Each structure stands twice: as C-alpha cells, then as structure tokens.
Amino acid sequence: MNSVGRPPELDSHGKVVQKSLVNVTIPTKLANFLKEKGINRSQLFTSVVKRMYRDEICRFCYGSNIEESRIGKYCTDCELARPTENPYTVYNNCKNCGNKYQPPYTFFRQSKKIDSGCDDCVPKEERL
Ligand SMILES: [Zn+2]
Numbered sequence: 328m329n330s331v332g333r334p335p336e337l338d339s340h341g342k343v344v345q346k347s348l349v350n351v352t353i354p355t356k357l358a359n360f361l362k363e364k365g366i367n368r369s370q371l372f373t374s375v376v377k378r379m380y381r382d383e384i385c386r387f388c389y390g391s392n393i394e395e396s397r398i399g400k401y402c403t404d405c406e407l408a409r410p411t412e413n414p415y416t417v418y419n420n421c422k423n424c425g426n427k428y429q430p431p432y433t434f435f436r437q438s439k440k441i442d443s444g445c446d447d448c449v450p451k452e453e454r455l
C-alpha cells in the first residue's frame with residue numbers, strides 16, 4: 328500500500344519495498360503524545376526496529392544476509408547490488424586504537440608496526 332503523494336521506497340536492487348499493515352497496542356498516553364507531536368507511527372516503528380536490530384537487519388533492503396568484517400557488519404546483498412556504496416549497518420571499534428570506524432573511514436589500515444588499524448592510528452605515510 329503506497330502513501331498518497333509519496334514515492335515508493337526502493338531497495339538496493341531498485342525493487343519497491345513491500346509493506347504490511349501491523350497493529351500495535353500501546354499506552355493511550357503514548358498514543359496521544361505521538362498524535363500531538365504529529366509523529367508518523369509507521370516511520371517511527373520502522374526506524375526503531377531498524378536501530379534495535381541493526382546487527383541483524385539491513386538498513387537499506389531489510390534483508391538479513393548480514394556478515395561481519397573487521398570494520399563492522401554489512402549486508403552481502405547490498406554490497407553486491409551497490410558496489411560503490413557503503414553497505415555497513417554497524418561499525419566496530421578499531422582493534423588498535425579503539426576509535427570507531429565510520430564513514431568516510433570504512434577501511435582498516437596496516438603499517439609495518441600495526442596489523443589492523445584505522446585512519447586515526449596509522450599515519451598516511453606509514454600505510455602499506
Ligand atoms: Zn541490504
């Protein structure tokens with residue numbers, strides 16, 4: 328079911344994301360709060376589920392083919408469908424310095440001294 332006037336959401340393969348109607352029962356005060364704030368419950372619910380389960384569900388295609396690398400967790404379907412874009416849903420911390428990998432720094436870095444670092448802890452001139 329498409330919302331009026333809104334283009335349909337597409338997944339990374341360019342297919343329309345199929346949607347389902349779900350009913351949820353929540354405290355009336357919470358329902359009133361959402362109504363007063365004009366919060367779109369479908370968007371809110373989708374966003375909350377995506378955030379809570381971001382290490383299990385892809386934020387782009389809602390698929391569950393998630394794998395882990397040194398950098399973090401990523402969707403293998405989206406990696407194939409959009410090879411030039413960042414497929415990560417969760418970022419790990421660098422094993423060397425503890426800083427979080429995050430866009431645009433989504434590659435691990437190596438030097439002669441550091442086996443698995445990041446842009447922060449492996450200076451450009453020492454990178455292998
Ligand atoms: Zn995906």
Ligand SMILES: [Zn+2]
Pocket residue numbers: 421422423424425426444445446447448449
């Ligand atoms: Zn680092």
